[in-house]
Amino acid sequence: MKQKKHQWNYENIGGSTRVKITTGADIAHLDQLDPKMWTVLSCPTTGLEIEEKSLKYIDADSDGRIRVNEIVTTAKWITAAIKNADLLLKGADNFDITDFNQENAEGKKLYNSSRQILANLNKEGNVISLADTADIEAIFAKTRFNGDGIITELTADDQDEKATIATIIKTMGSVADRSGDNGVNTELIEKFYQSLADYTAWQAAAVEAPYGADTDKAIETYNALDAKVKDYFVRAKLAAFAPESTAKLDVQTTLIETISADNLTDKTCEIASYPLARITDKAELSIDAAINPAWAAQFNTLVSIVKPAEKFFTEASWAAIGGSFAAYNAWKAAKKGAEVESLGMETIEKFISDNKKQALLDLVAQDSAFKEEAESIEMVDKFLHIYRDFYCLLRNFVTFHDFYDKNKTVNAIFQSGRLIIDQRECRLCIKVADMNKHNTMAAASGMYLVYCDCTSKTTPAKETIVAAVTVGEIRDLTVGKNAIYYDNKGMIWDAVITKVIDNPISIGQAFWSPYRRMAVAIEDFINKSAADKDANMMKDMTAKINAAPVADAEAADAKAAPPFDIAKFAGIAAAIGMAVGMIGTALTSLFRGILDLDLWQLIAAFVGIILVISGPSMVMAWLKLRRRNIAPLLNANGWAINAASKISIPFGETLTDTAKFPKLKLKDPYAKKGMPTWQKWAVSLIALALLFAGLWLANLLAWAQLPSPIPCFNEAKEEVVEVVENVESVDNVESVETANTAEAVANDSTVAE
Numbered sequence: 194m195k196q197k198k199h200q201w202n203y204e205n206i207g208g209s210t211r212v213k214i215t216t217g218a219d220i221a222h223l224d225q226l227d228p229k230m231w232t233v234l235s236c237p238t239t240g241l242e243i244e245e246k247s248l249k250y251i252d253a254d255s256d257g258r259i260r261v262n263e264i265v266t267t268a269k270w271i272t273a274a275i276k277n278a279d280l281l282l283k284g285a286d287n288f289d290i291t292d293f294n295q296e297n298a299e300g301k302k303l304y305n306s307s308r309q310i311l312a313n314l315n316k317e318g319n320v321i322s323l324a325d326t327a328d329i330e331a332i333f334a335k336t337r338f339n340g341d342g343i344i345t346e347l348t349a350d351d352q353d354e355k356a357t358i359a360t361i362i363k364t365m366g367s368v369a370d371r372s373g374d375n376g377v378n379t380e381l382i383e384k385f386y387q388s389l390a391d392y393t394a395w396q397a398a399a400v401e402a403p404y405g406a407d408t409d410k411a412i413e414t415y416n417a418l419d420a421k422v423k424d425y426f427v428r429a430k431l432a433a434f435a436p437e438s439t440a441k442l443d444v445q446t447t448l449i450e451t452i453s454a455d456n457l458t459d460k461t462c463e464i465a466s467y468p469l470a471r472i473t474d475k476a477e478l479s480i481d482a483a484i485n486p487a488w489a490a491q492f493n494t495l496v497s498i499v500k501p502a503e504k505f506f507t508e509a510s511w512a513a514i515g516g517s518f519a520a521y522n523a524w525k526a527a528k529k530g531a532e533v534e535s536l537g538m539e540t541i542e543k544f545i546s547d548n549k550k551q552a553l554l555d556l557v558a559q560d561s562a563f564k565e566e567a568e569s570i571e572m573v574d575k576f577l578h579i580y581r582d583f584y585c586l587l588r589n590f591v592t593f594h595d596f597y598d599k600n601k602t603v604n605a606i607f608q609s610g611r612l613i614i615d616q617r618e619c620r621l622c623i624k625v626a627d628m629n630k631h632n633t634m635a636a637a638s639g640m641y642l643v644y645c646d647c648t649s650k651t652t653p654a655k656e657t658i659v660a661a662v663t664v665g666e667i668r669d670l671t672v673g674k675n676a677i678y679y680d681n682k683g684m685i686w687d688a689v690i691t692k693v694i695d696n697p698i699s700i701g702q703a704f705w706s707p708y709r710r711m712a713v714a715i716e717d718f719i720n721k722s723a724a725d726k727d728a729n730m731m732k733d734m735t736a737k738i739n740a741a742p743v744a745d746a747e748a749a750d751a752k753a754a755p756p757f758d759i760a761k762f763a764g765i766a767a768a769i770g771m772a773v774g775m776i777g778t779a780l781t782s783l784f785r786g787i788l789d790l791d792l793w794q795l796i797a798a799f800v801g802i803i804l805v806i807s808g809p810s811m812v813m814a815w816l817k818l819r820r821r822n823i824a825p826l827l828n829a830n831g832w833a834i835n836a837a838s839k840i841s842i843p844f845g846e847t848l849t850d851t852a853k854f855p856k857l858k859l860k861d862p863y864a865k866k867g868m869p870t871w872q873k874w875a876v877s878l879i880a881l882a883l884l885f886a887g888l889w890l891a892n893l894l895a896w897a898q899l900p901s902p903i904p905c906f907n908e909a910k911e912e913v914v915e916v917v918e919n920v921e922s923v924d925n926v927e928s929v930e931t932a933n934t935a936e937a938v939a940n941d942s943t944v945a946e
Contacts, residue, residue: 199225204592208839211592217278220587223268228261233590234833235260240624241606242681243586247578251586258831264590271579274300286581287322303576306569323581326574338560340567343368345376348556357549361385364532371567379557385533386550389541392530396538400524403517404498411498412518414491418469419515421488425469426476426508433474443472461487478506593838596823601847604681607827612645612660612688614676615669616852619643621661622678623826628657630829635659635694639821640840642694643670647678647686656686659826663698663845697818699842818842 199222202213212230214220228234235258238248251259251267272278276294290307294300307321314325337348346355358377361367365385367375377385402408432439444467452460465487470478480501484492499514533541588594589606596605601620612619625631625644635642640661647656658678662670672693678686821841824834840848868876892901 201226206592206594206597207837207844208841209836211594211836214584214587214591214594215282217272217281220268220281220584221272221278223587223591224265226591229835231261231591232593232834232836232838234835236590236833237626237831240609240626240830242604242609243582243606244578247582248586250575250578251583259586259590264587267579267583270299271576271583273297274303274576275580281580281584284581284584286324286577287320288577288580290319290321302565302569303573306573310570310573321573321577323574323577326570326577338563339371340560340563340565341371342557342561342564343370343376343378344553344556344560345370345372345374347372347374348376348560349553351549351552353547354549354552354556357544357547357553360536360544364388364536377553379554382550382553382557386544386548388530388533389545390530392533392541393538393545395524395527395529398524398527400520402521407498408518408521411495412522414495414498415515415518417491418488418495421469421485422478422506422511423508425472425478426511428468428472429474429476432472433476436474439472439474442468444468476508478511480504480506596838597844599847607830607832608681609658610678610680612643612658612676612678614643614660614674614688614690615665617662617665618850619660619662619848620850621663621823621848622658623660623830625657625659626830631659631826634825634829636696637825638823639696639818640694640823641667641696641698642826643690644692644694645676645678645688646691647688649684649686651684656680657691658688661840661845662849663840664849665698665851667695667698696821699818818845821845 199218201219202215203210204213205211211232212219212226238252238257238259239245241248248259249255251263253263253266271281274294274297275281276292280288280292288307290304290311293304293307295304310325311318311321316325344358346358349355349358361377361381362375365377365381365388368378368381370376404411428442432442448463448467452463457464464485467485467487469485469488469492470482480496481504501510501514503510536544585595585606589596593605595603596608604620607623608621609624610622612622628644631644638661640663642659642661644657644659647658670690670693672690674690676688676690678688680686819839819841821839823838823840827834889899890901890903892903895901
């Protein structure tokens with residue numbers, strides 16, 4: 194039968210249309226929601242404001258990431274296990290077990306396991322909470338069987354069985370039981386009884402020790418001396434073969450002389466390299482001979498144990514002693530069951546005769562029979578974690594509803610706390626998982642960001658956060674500035690800015706940005722120039738001091754001063770005068786041009802200049818503010834964001850709160866005393882009068898029938914009047930011009946004659 198298509202509801206969040214998850218039915222039908230419509234495709238299981246254990250339960254493949262398919266699988270599992278999926282919307286940390294859907298196999302298991310937990314905890318009622326499952330060891334502490342296939346002394350009722358379990362733990366080791374106690378499993382039980390059998394069989398095959406209780410000591414010393422004794426016999430054979438080489442084969446006196454001045458207790462290793470005894474041409478080692486001091490103790494110990502029949506060792510008798518150990522060494526090498534040797538043969542034989550092996554294996558089998566129920570108990574803990582946190586995760590995965598919620602007390606799961614800095618509270622703070630990725634991607638967010646290293650005395654770990662500043666000025670936000678960071682758990686951290694990403698905060702801030710940059714540039718230029726001049730001056734002074742001639746005072750006085758060059762002085766004065774004149778002319782022309790403008794033209798020119806300077810910055814700010822997006826910050830933390838999550842100007846203003854003081858008229862005890870009120874009024878009236886006079890004299894009030902008394906502003910008007918009058922007598926003007934022309938011609942003729 195074809196599944197009925199679920200009807201989704203939608204809302205506008207962050208400037209985009211998104212699906213609304215508001216009912217249990219929406220959660221149950223997430224498999225029908227096209228993944229292209231999800232806001233997030235995957236997110237990490239660490240660094241979020243949801244208990245990490247809940248996220249790990251959802252992360253089915255345990256790869257540290259939660260993906261769409263795991264969300265869908267979890268939604269199907271949990272909605273099928275309960276009667277009413279709307280209960281998930283509560284986000285509660287407790288659950289009434291009667292609300293489990295017992296017609297569903299998973300729901301039935303969860304119900305039975307929850308009932309068992311309540312019984313184990315001696316808790317009445319039907320409500321189970323996360324507090325009840327927080328300590329799974331406590332749940333199993335008083336139960337004989339917990340389904341892990343491990344038995345403890347508590348599991349057994351028989352005292353001999355308890356003693357056997359304790360002995361196995363002592364000799365073979367242990368494994369941890371779900372209750373937290375040390376226990377044993379099938380493998381350890383089998384190994385213990387096999388060791389008992391092996392050790393008993395090995396002891397039954399024991400051979401006679403050639404030297405009784407001292408045999409092991411004899412073998413140890415023989416093996417230590419064997420190479421040195423054989424070296425002695427080889428040297429003796431060479432001495433017999435070549436008597437002239439005997440002295441060379443023996444200990445060298447020169448070697449002893451070399452170390453004689455030193456502390457010989459520090460030369461044991463070097464002395465041990467000398468021959469075992471003095472070399473002769475006889476291949477015999479007398480037991481009474483002087484033995485190398487480094488080997489004498491071991492040699493005497495061996496002699497005292499083996500008690501040779503002769504007063505000397507030959508090569509054959511020495512080999513015979515080694516051969517006497519062969520059978521004993523072979524038996525020792527075949528030793529098995531050494532783990533139980535410390536128990537002693539009497540105890541070992543008792544364990545074998547009592548033979549509690551099968552009884553212990555039966556207890557393990559009984560415990561394993563509860564495996565499914567025990568695992569279901571752990572499943573209850575999983576259920577309660579997901580029941581509490583799943584809807585919260587959906588509001589931050591399918592949509593970003595929590596991030597855009599108008600209630601400021603509701604935060605997204607990636608918002609880690611609050612940064613208090615520069616009389617502001619920045620609410621959009623995100624833990625930084627990978628600083629290298631943030632260095633690459635953060636600027637694309639279009640937000641003004643400050644990165645802070647946070648430390649606290651209560652924890653040795655250091656946290657790095659990034660905070661978005663969306664309101665206010667930025668002039669005091671510099672690297673090295675200190676702040677306070679409050680995480681969502683209430684812990685207080687000392688924060689210091691380590692990096693700033695400069696992006697516009699508002700159009701108003703962008704308006705002043707060019708002037709701020711200009712002021713900074715001028716200040717830097719002045720500081721640099723002053724520093725350079727100071728450095729150059731000091732350099733020149735140092736050079737002059739170092740280069741000053743060492744001459745007597747008379748030679749210095751004899752040097753004549755250069756004559757005064759009046760022509761050079763006149764040229765400099767003329768150049769300065771010309772420059773001042775040109776500057777004055779330029780300023781005069783500028784002010785005349787300004788004064789020639791009407792008031793509206795003057796205002797328009799001023800506005801135009803402001804727009805030329807601030808306009809581009811404001812336009813760029815407007816474009817960037819429209820593109821502000823949180824996705825690059827989350828992508829840098831390992832999220833796979835599937836939809837743009839813009840931060841509009843109005844929404845950005847909600848992410849940063851500024852200090853708001855009440856409007857009070859308070860007196861500053863250190864304020865400079867001002868003028869009395871009557872003087873302020875007098876100054877204001879005089880300023881207005883001067884302003885009026887200035888406007889009047891500049892002819893800027895002509896539109897109000899108040900022309901300037903300065904003649905230059907009236908010349909143009911008089912010329913216009915004259916032109917009008919002359920136009921009225923054009924004929925007279927022409928006659929006058931003709932007469933003037935004739936008179937001029939006559940005068941020219943007279944001059945010519």
